[in-house]
Structure formats: structure tokens, C-alpha cells
Amino acid sequence: MVILKKIDEVRAQVKEWKKQGLTVGLVPTMGYLHEGHQSLIKKSVEQNDRTVVSVFVNPIQFGPNEDLESYPRDLEADAKLCESTGADIIFNPEPEEMYADGFVSFINMTGLPNALCGLTRPIHFKGVCTVVGKLFNIVTPDRAYFGQKDAQQLAIIMRMVKDLNFDIEIVGCPIIREADGLAKSSRNIYLTPEERKAAVVLSKAVKLGQDMIADGERDAAKIVGEMKKLISAEPLATIDYVEMVNMDTMQSIEKAEGHVLCAMAVKFGKARLIDNFIAEL
Structure with a gap:
């Protein structure tokens, strides 16, 4: 496995792979990276001949x-996680490599965001959309992998690919959780021990919502x-939102039917954590 910093280096390697008839996955x-990211890399390695993992904190x-x-x-x-999981390239550009002086071109979307x-x-x-669009153009993958934990992002990327005719299959992968149910997140490191215990209320709320639907409740x-x-009963939790929406449009719904996303964002100290569940009803 190699770490590449330059766009031209990545493009040259991918072109060589494609000359050989190899398929390419992008994560x-x-x-x-944590076990959630690792699950995406594993899926890419299973489904493609070569896998590129981009590591870029997008300003x-x-x-x-x-x-x-x-x-x-x-x-x-x-790098250790990527290599042990079977990735072939880490693309780790500097911000100025991705956004040259005078950069003014963005991908924006109405509705879903x-x-x-x-x-x-x-602005999120x-x-x-802009950075993912750039990565798609740089890597030209056959498939790209995104986690369900960022369900709104997944829906937005799928719509962008459809609207802009990217010849890429988007693969959504399940949420990976800690043993006590907390969704894996890079931002979990911000939690104090007390906040970490309190944050389990998110997965408890997810289960509550799923159980209510399983019992036949449809009133969103x-x-x-x-x-x-349930979340408000936890003193360390501050709710940003808990909403039930149509997964395809992100519009609020009154009745749980069709392709449903129930999503939440909750703050614990300086950590803003998200969780969700998706139901097909």
C-alpha cells in the first residue's frame, strides 16, 4: 500500500489499473479511521480489484x-488500518492540492440539504458535494462506499450521482456500533467518560423508535x-434535532410509511453526535 499526496499520482495509478481491466473502489x-470506516474498506476490497481510501479533512x-x-x-x-484491511492507496492531499488559489467552483444542491x-x-x-465530486473525477472509481450513519449525506450523494450522471455505483453500508450500542464516530474522542456513558441514550432512542414501529405505531x-x-431525560444531552423524514426527499412526514429515515443530532459537551434508523414500510 502507498500514500499519495498528489492528484496526478493517483490519476496515473488508476489509469494503469484500468488499462489492466481492474475495477476500482473508493472510500x-x-x-x-475506526471500525466503521474499516467496514467500508472491507466491502470495497470484496467488491473491487483495487481500493483507494481518501484521507482528507475537507475545510x-x-x-x-x-x-x-x-x-x-x-x-x-x-495507514496501518488501511493496509491490514487490504486497501491499495491512501490519497492524502493537502488543502491547497484540492483547492488551488482562486478556487470558485462548487457543487450545490437544493432541497435535500x-x-x-x-x-x-x-454550508456543510x-x-x-464539492469534495466528493472532485474525488470522483480524480479517482474515477467503479464504486464508492458511504456509511448509513451519515444517512442524509448518503441520500445527497446518491442524488448527486444521479443528477450529474456520474458513472459510479454508490454502496451504502450499515452503521457499526460499540458493544453498548453507541455508533462509531471519529468525534467520540471528544467525549468525557461521563459524556461517553450518557451518549448511549442515542442508540436507546433508536431502539425505542424501531420498537414502536415494529409494534404498529405509524404516527411520526x-x-x-x-x-x-427519552433523550431529554439524560442531563448531559442537548438535542439539536430528532426528525422523521422521507429518505428520498428529506421532507418531514406525518405518517411512518414508505422509505423512512428517523435521524437525530445531539450534543454532549463539545461533541455533536448523529444516529438514525431507516425503515421500509
Whole structure:
């Protein structure tokens, strides 16, 4: 496995692979990799001849008061995980490699980003779409892998690929959780021991919502209300949102039917954590 820093180096290697008739998978990440990322890399290695993992903390998806500077980074550990999992390249560019002086071209979207995380992070998905679009053009993968934990992001990327005719298959992969249920996240490192214990309330709320639907409840407001009540009972939790929406449009729904996403963002100290479940009803 090699670590490449330059766009031209990645393009040259991928072109060589494609001359040999090899398929290429891409796993876009911001690094500080954990078992959730590893599951995406494993899936790519299973489904493709070669796998590229991008490790890039993308500055244009962070707002002015967010954690760009403090976002955890550990390229050495990332490289060990990638190599042991079977990746072939880590693409680890500097910001100036991805965004040259005078950069003014962005991929923006209406509708889907204007809900859930997009309400409190208004520039976030514009930055995500732009960097992912650039990675697609640089790596030209056959398939790209994204986790369900970032369900809104997954829906947005799938729509972008459809709308802009990227010849890429998007593969969504399940949420990977700790033994006690907390969804794996690079930002979990921000949690104090007390906040870490409290954060388990997110997966408990997920289970509560799933159980209510399994028991036949279809009133979205009632399901969300009970989930909020459970989370609010945890003193260290501050709810950003808990919402039930249509997975394809991100529009709020009154009844749990069709392709449903129930998503939440909750703050514990300086950590803002997300979790969700998807139901097909």
C-alpha cells in the first residue's frame, strides 16, 4: 500500500489499473479511521480489484465555529488500518492540492440539504458535494462506499450521482456500533467518560423508535416525541434535532410509511453526535 499526496499520482495509478481491466473502489473519509470506516474498506476490497481510501479533512464543509482545527488526525494509525484491511492507496492531499488559489467552483444542491443537519450547518453539504465530486473525477472509481450513519449525506450523494450522471455505483453500508450500542464516530474522542456513558441514550432512542414501529405505531410525531422524551431525560444531552423524514426527499412526514429515515443530532459537551434508523414500510 502507498500514500499519495498528489492528484496526478493517483490519476496515473488508476489509469494503469484500468488499462489492466481492474475495477476500482473508493472510500472517501476524513481520517481518524475506526471500525466503521474499516467496514467500508472491507466491502470495497470484496467488491473491487483495487481500493483507494481518501484521507482528507475537507475545510470547505466546516462552518466558522466548527471543529476544523481540532478534528482528530492520525495518518500513521490510518495507514496501518488501511493496509491490514487490504486497501491499495491512501490519497492524502493537502488543502491547497484540492483547492488551488482562486478556487470558485462548487457543487450545490437544493432541497435535500435544507433539512436535518443542513439547518444548523448551512454550508456543510455544499462542501461535501464539492469534495466528493472532485474525488470522483480524480479517482474515477467503479464504486464508492458511504456509511448509513451519515444517512442524509448518503441520500445527497446518491442524488448527486444521479443528477450529474456520474458513472459510479454508490454502496451504502450499515452503521457499526460499540458493544453498548453507541455508533462509531471519529468525534467520540471528544467525549468525557461521563459524556461517553450518557451518549448511549442515542442508540436507546433508536431502539425505542424501531420498537414502536415494529409494534404498529405509524404516527411520526408520537414516535419522535417518545424518542425526544427519552433523550431529554439524560442531563448531559442537548438535542439539536430528532426528525422523521422521507429518505428520498428529506421532507418531514406525518405518517411512518414508505422509505423512512428517523435521524437525530445531539450534543454532549463539545461533541455533536448523529444516529438514525431507516425503515421500509
